[in-house]
Amino acid sequence: MEFEDRxxxxxxxxxxxxxxxxxxxxxxxxxxxxxxxxxxxxxDVFQADPSNLPGGEKHLDWLKFFFYNVGAAVFEDYDNRVAGNGQWKILQKHEDVELPETVQWICKKSTFIFWESKRTRSVKTNWTMEEFRVAPKSNPSQVADMAVYRIWKNSGRLQA
Incomplete structure (x- = not known):
């Protein structure tokens, strides 16, 4: 979905x-x-820097970006995921998301911060990403390959 003129x-x-x-x-x-x-x-949100994701930088003052991953991603290090010219580093891992009792799924949310590679060091950016994954309540270890991501750029100062 494109947001041409807000x-x-x-x-x-x-x-x-x-x-x-x-x-x-x-x-x-x-x-x-x-x-x-x-x-x-x-x-695949891991193919580009967050500023180069579909949707561009046009409306970052109010817009969050949402993406489904396009396949089962395999990471050498779950906590640090290479993306574009940097990496997403874990901030909070596998926080439970409360779903209605009628839903037969459990959800885990992980939060990441994007660090951009600058010559020989990494620089923390204002980009945040939340990853949501689900598994059936009957078999919580059977996590679905599909994930949904919420990505946004925080305004103001960098996070600590």
């Missing part, structure tokens, strides 16, 4: 809660069920 009347701002993102989008995607609408692109 000044248009009826501009669409997609900013679901964790529960809606997982329960209405990720679970339905994993089960190949119909989705509420096509607000989330399929894209």
């Amino acid at each position: 000044s248009r009347i009826g501009a669409f701002r997609f900013d679901p809660t964790d529960e809606i993102l997982v329960g209405n989008y990720l679970v339905n995607k994993v089960l190949a069920q119909p989705l509420p609408h096509d607000a989330i692109l399929e894209y």
Whole structure:
């Protein structure tokens, strides 16, 4: 979905809660069920710097980017994932996301910060990424290959 001109009347701002993102989008995607609408692109977020993701830098003052991964990614180091000219480093790993009792899935959320490679060192950026993965409650170790990502650029000072 492209967001060409946010000044248009009826501009669409997609900013679901964790529960809606997982329960209405990720679970339905994993089960190949119909989705509420096509607000989330399929894209390998580890192929580019966050500023080069589809959607560009046009609307970063209010927009968060959402992507499904395009396949089962295998990482040498889960906590540090190479992407573009840098890497996503883990900030918080496998936080539980509360889903309604009726949902037969559990969800784990991990949060990452993007570090850009600058010559011989890495520099922390304002980019944050949240990764959501699900598994059936009946077999929590059977985590789905599909994940959904929320990526945004924080305004102001770098995080500590």
